[in-house]
Amino acid sequence: MSADQPRVLVVEDEPAQREVLAYNLEAEGFSVAKAENGDEALLLFEENQPDVVVLDWMLPGVSGIEVCRRLKSKPESRAVPIIMLSARSEEVDRVRGLETGADDYVVKPYSVVELMARVRSQLRRTRPATVGQRLEYGDIVLDSETHKVTRGEKPVKLGPTEFRLLSTFMEKPGRVWSREQLLDRVWGRDIYVDTRTVDVHIGRLRKALCQHGGEDPVRTVRGAGYALG
Template sequence: MSPKPHILVIEDEAPQREVLVYNLESQGFRVSEAATGDEGLLLLSEDKPDVLVLDWMLPNVSGIEICRQIKTKPETRDLPVIMLSARSEEVDRVRGLETGADDYVVKPYSVSELMARVKTQLRRARPTLAGQVLAFEDIELDAETHRVTRGGEQLKLGPTEFRLLSTLIEKPGRVWSRDQLLDRVWGRDIYVDTRTVDVHVGRLRKALTQFGGEDPVRTVRGAGYSLG
């Protein structure tokens, strides 16, 4: 199974935060929550989420400032941010989006609409978690049925090799370090030696070439692995 998509909620109003967390968890997401911007930034640095739901009006550091910080750092620039705000004026919406927010939702909002918007951002950021079929050259991965084919032939992959391929195929050409692959495939809470990554990459290569074809997994010396 793929790891659950991780959503971080930064919202200072406890009742609203509780409703959000409850609904996100009932949709099958793993949720972290923070009541202040500083607490949220700390959580984000420790465990980067797949989507951030961020309130504009926060004590001390505003949501706008947090969004600005996130979008200027290379390691978090691609994190989808959904801004929540009671400000419904067009000028405020434009300001929020210009700061880098990927979506802007005006309070009071419909919870079901917000859930749909979270899923939309997740599809853009991590397509395999949204159950799409991803392809690279003649390799196809169906996240929902856990089927992988190459050139029309169904491949036999173990669960770890499937998660590895899921990560690599999301962004072909991107180089993933062993530590990044450990976080994505095994999870942060599990201690696994980085050499274990090499072993499973070897198994993935074997599975991908079981019916012939070139090995699509590239080793980048001193950096990690990429697909293509």
């Protein structure tokens, strides 16, 4: 799994629908984790920290509505968008799904093309760099489509790792990222990297951002990690 790939958790008890969703999401460049029931969904959420959850309402055991409620009740998972899938088309059901915390509601049978568009729409809000959007923070501009960074309109040369670090910081300015969280987001779960490596690349990022002058925008939070601003 590439660290650049946005992660989607698909929760669907119908094997055929689950595989169709996974296939199409992977074809769109997403990393996909699959769950067939609510308990497995909650476990995989903790393990994979997805960027979007595609969640079926009707699941064996813990229902999709309950999974949604639990995820939205926790500070660490509250911001992750949930797209609820349901055969229930009545307005009262749609309202119930949205009031439980779902960010979008799609009625079955649905168009796969439309669902992919809805996933990308949610990602534009939560991980804009992964869908080619331009990010700005102060005088720093990151163009994720052209892979270029400028500060004060002067070019900033960054290596691939430093670029991913800056993308992560600029998507959520002010958020404090622990070294472990940065390892997971920037390097990926499948690669073992010592946490001290994060400090080395943060140092390189700081040096590059300050090469034309200006204050260091990366803040060290003692005992916690790093943040932008």
